[in-house]
Amino acid sequence: MLEPAGIARPELEPGPLKKAYVKSYGCQMNAYDAARMADVLGAEGYTATDSVEDADVVVLNTCHIREKAAEKVYSELGRLRVLKQERRAQGLDTRIVVAGCVAQAEGAEIQARQPAVDVVVGPQSYHRLPELLARGGRVVDTEFPIEDKFDHLPARRNLGSSAFLTVQEGCDKFCAFCVVPYTRGAEVSRPVAAVLAEAQRLAAGGVREITLIGQNVNAYHGEGAEGCPVGLAALVREVARLPGIARIRYTTSHPNDFADDLVRAHAEIPALMPYLHLPVQSGSDRILAAMNRKHTADQYRRLVDRVRAARPDIALSSDFIVGFPGETDADFADTLALVRDIGFESAFSFKYSPRPGTPAADRTDHVPEAVMSERLTELQRVLDARRHAYQREAVGQVFDVLVEKAGRYPGQVAGKTPHLLAVQFDAPQDHIGRIVPVRITEAGANSLFGERLPEAAAA
Numbered sequence: 321m322l323e324p325a326g327i328a329r330p331e332l333e334p335g336p337l338k339k340a341y342v343k344s345y346g347c348q349m350n351a352y353d354a355a356r357m358a359d360v361l362g363a364e365g366y367t368a369t370d371s372v373e374d375a376d377v378v379v380l381n382t383c384h385i386r387e388k389a390a391e392k393v394y395s396e397l398g399r400l401r402v403l404k405q406e407r408r409a410q411g412l413d414t415r416i417v418v419a420g421c422v423a424q425a426e427g428a429e430i431q432a433r434q435p436a437v438d439v440v441v442g443p444q445s446y447h448r449l450p451e452l453l454a455r456g457g458r459v460v461d462t463e464f465p466i467e468d469k470f471d472h473l474p475a476r477r478n479l480g481s482s483a484f485l486t487v488q489e490g491c492d493k494f495c496a497f498c499v500v501p502y503t504r505g506a507e508v509s510r511p512v513a514a515v516l517a518e519a520q521r522l523a524a525g526g527v528r529e530i531t532l533i534g535q536n537v538n539a540y541h542g543e544g545a546e547g548c549p550v551g552l553a554a555l556v557r558e559v560a561r562l563p564g565i566a567r568i569r570y571t572t573s574h575p576n577d578f579a580d581d582l583v584r585a586h587a588e589i590p591a592l593m594p595y596l597h598l599p600v601q602s603g604s605d606r607i608l609a610a611m612n613r614k615h616t617a618d619q620y621r622r623l624v625d626r627v628r629a630a631r632p633d634i635a636l637s638s639d640f641i642v643g644f645p646g647e648t649d650a651d652f653a654d655t656l657a658l659v660r661d662i663g664f665e666s667a668f669s670f671k672y673s674p675r676p677g678t679p680a681a682d683r684t685d686h687v688p689e690a691v692m693s694e695r696l697t698e699l700q701r702v703l704d705a706r707r708h709a710y711q712r713e714a715v716g717q718v719f720d721v722l723v724e725k726a727g728r729y730p731g732q733v734a735g736k737t738p739h740l741l742a743v744q745f746d747a748p749q750d751h752i753g754r755i756v757p758v759r760i761t762e763a764g765a766n767s768l769f770g771e772r773l774p775e776a777a778a779a
């Protein structure tokens with residue numbers, strides 16, 4: 321079973337009792353797309369179900385980033401095929417939809433290999449989901465359509481206090497290991513007016529925090545007033561002016577697109593939260609060049625210095641690939657040195673695995689599995705040590721926490737600090753959506769615990 325990123329729920333609507341189960345894997349872009357697919361189905365009268373056995377429509381929003389992602393999708397589809405047969409024996413129809421990056425990459429092959437699949441739809445076409453389902457029969461739509469899907473999506477539902485907002489899609493960087501430029505296409509930015517209109521609707525629905533998302537979000541260059549191009553920093557400034565929006569984040573960024581005005585934005589815009597996810601992948605210049613990252617480790621270090629000069633308390637996060645083809649012990653030592661120099665507050669680290677169709681997949685100088693495992697363990701030991709120390713440093717400090725949901729235990733709520741640390745504390749459920757001061761009393765393995773302070777203590 322793939323690890324689900326989440327189950328997106330269409331809101332209860334009057335109408336025929338059709339049920340939809342939407343399951344998403346992978347990144348925030350996929351989580352956003354899954355929520356929007358749930359909106360699309362909700363607008364068609366589908367109700368949500370957490371139970372795949374009850375679903376009339378099952379959507380798997382797939383991710384191509386993980387190793388053997390396609391094989392895992394096929395084994396999940398094998399289980400769904402059995403379920404479909406069982407429901408058919410009860411006189412119930414089940415439509416199975418494969419969406420996301422595996423759908424885009426594998427296209428018709430998915431239907432050829434798994435006859436139970438009814439619809440294969442790519443990330444740029446899911447606004448057509450009702451039409452594709454209504455066609456009946458078996459359909460593949462992995463086009464990059466002329467129309468903008470965002471113009472055809474219904475109003476967003478199920479808004480919490482924090483929401484993703486897609487501002488940019490696709491990537492022109494062509495890192496040697498990555499499928500995104502092939503599955504998501506070239507970089508495209510949404511116009512400023514469209515982003516602001518969606519942000520306003522989110523604010524009106526009670527959202528306090530917006531994370532602007534894109535595969536390469538800091539390459540954002542949307543059309544502004546009178547057709548002038550607008551960069552991410554200016555977009556953040558515009559969103560920060562909207563009433564109701566207290567917090568702004570953005571992800572994911574490429575070091576080469578980090579403009580000076582974005583660095584300045586971290587010093588000048590209070591609503592821009594002190595957290596930055598800035599993937600580096602490796603600390604070795606040789607491997608960075610082989611990865612086609614087009615920056616060196618020292619250029620990355622200097623960028624971090626500039627960002628930290630602008631916002632000294634910023635929490636840094638990154639991505640690392642261990643065991644890229646040709647990586648030597650010396651290259652790996654350079655990665656450890658970079659990690660120690662910078663001191664990332666959080667990070668995602670993986671062993672390299674080839675993605676079909678990418679340049680790196682053709683390389684033959686693979687790092688042995690055992691060596692990759694050893695290096696990953698060592699890297700994660702260093703990363704975890706810093707993360708745990710950072711969590712412990714939070715104890716005794718007071719943070720404004722945006723309350724997002726009920727906590728793990730009755731009487732508790734859960735939220736995030738400005739630095740994106742998860743916090744649980746005792747408070748009534750009506751605090752969800754509020755920003756309250758919390759003193760941190762304890763650091764757990766993955767979450768902090770705290771006590772709510774009087775609102776006057778808010779920073």
Ligand code: SF4
Nearest residue numbers: 491493494495498500
């Ligand atoms: S910048 Fe990111 S999305 Fe683009 S090719 Fe590189 S890893 Fe993939």
